Amino acid sequence: MPEFRYGNAAVHYGDNGNGTPLLLLHSGGSSGAQWRKAGEKLTARRLLTPDFYGYGGTDGWDSDETLQHDDQADLVVAALTHAGLADSTVDVVGHSYGGASAVRMVLRELANVRSLVLIEPMLAPLLAEAGEKKLFGEYEFLAHGFLDRIRKGDERGAWAFFIDYRNGAGTWNGFPDKTQMRFLGQSEATYQAFESNLANPTSLDDCRTLSLPVTVVCGEKTTAPDRRVTELLRDTLPNAQYVIIPDAEHMSPLTHPEAVASIIETHMARIESGGWS
Template identity: 30%
Template sequence: MSQSLHLVSAGSGEPVLLLHSGGMSSRQWRRTIDALSPSFRVIAPDFLGCGENPLWPEDEPFHFKYDIQAVERLIADLAGPVHLVGHSYGGFIALHVARRTPARIRSIAVYDPVAFGVLYEPEDAEALEGFRRIEENPALSDPAKGGGPEWMQAFIEFWNGPGSWKTLPAATQNAFLRVGKKVYGEVFTQMRDRTPAASYSTVTAPALLLHGEISPLASRRVVERIGAAMPKATVRTVAGAGHMGPITHSGVVNDWVFRHIQASAQS
């Protein structure tokens, strides 16, 4: 899959790449673009099958490696090293890109990256308990339902709590369902990733790892383990925030990310 990605770009200076969460698009970064573009060239791609890109074919299985490869092609076309910022699935992709091409990364900042493979070696049974419930939930484990209304409701409510799907406006629900099959492919393959925390020790650039105070336990443990593995990592907790902290607590998150990138650019 060699499709190029639709991009939103603003500002000038060192490039900052913003990678969105699963089921969303570059639009989630509007406030972040406003915060960073006066000082940096900010580039926010839509992942394959998302946003302004063509939908992923219904009959073609998706693997997260395709998004990794698309981001790496984008970075290869940019001059000099880049600052990577990612949320959730975007944080997962950012981490893999950084460990695969560390020389191209000036800094990295991620919020609740879904790099759950780090919880298996050694096994964190307490954090993994939530995934065992997912595996036992027919709405999430049945491929025939993957990406459909029942699956998407279970997916959204895993991250945001019971009833959160029904509180979303109909237009937002339809936007998620429009890319449902692709999101299912992201989740299905990402849940089978077993990359250990030690693999991220190759990322020697300054790293900022954020998690919400009330994010799921697994997300908090992922940040702790990867933070301990990276040689130049800072781990921070966003008070009162859950998994959608980059949106619900954008002021705090954007300020920390800006300060991190600015310090890395000046070092």
């Protein structure tokens, strides 16, 4: 895995395969490794899978300033530059937290992004803007449930609350110790991720300016707030297609990697053939 220095941080990213560059941005509580299974089906692509601040092999955020999605976007662009792709056209896939950072990267025109695949991007503030108070309140319940437990020093309780919300009651207790320890090692990074999610400045008006092709992906069995965010994007983005993954919840790149890879390949084939409409 390539490594370089960016500011005070050591940054790691995966760089595998040949062909058209495809940038894959991971969810919170994960790393670039979350794309391994889906990547096995994307063999015709050069896959770039950076680790965000505090995840995988990348050092944590060391500033007193609150970490923002813009900071993660800057980090991703630095990885593209290190990979020799600063002036190249790239297509970007972003899941959850990574989807929010991908949108910031495009809005700020930090790279030559041709198209996006957004898998349930973490854009919960759009719910508040759209008047979806109940659904935004559900996301706030999740975010503050994690943040408040961390502030009280209850890391295990924070992760049990978060993991069980995402995957069903009892999931955390069913994890082996090794898996629990991996999550516990990401407590600070995930705390910062929730803060950056709540502070994300992306608006519906911003989304209306994104004229590039976007495939918006939603799991059939995801949570109501995540589903509604994807619906808002479907109805707001000027050049969007909408795909539902049957039986999938929020973590579809891990639970349904073949379906995710198929959606990405279909998206890419349409882009490359000029068949997007």
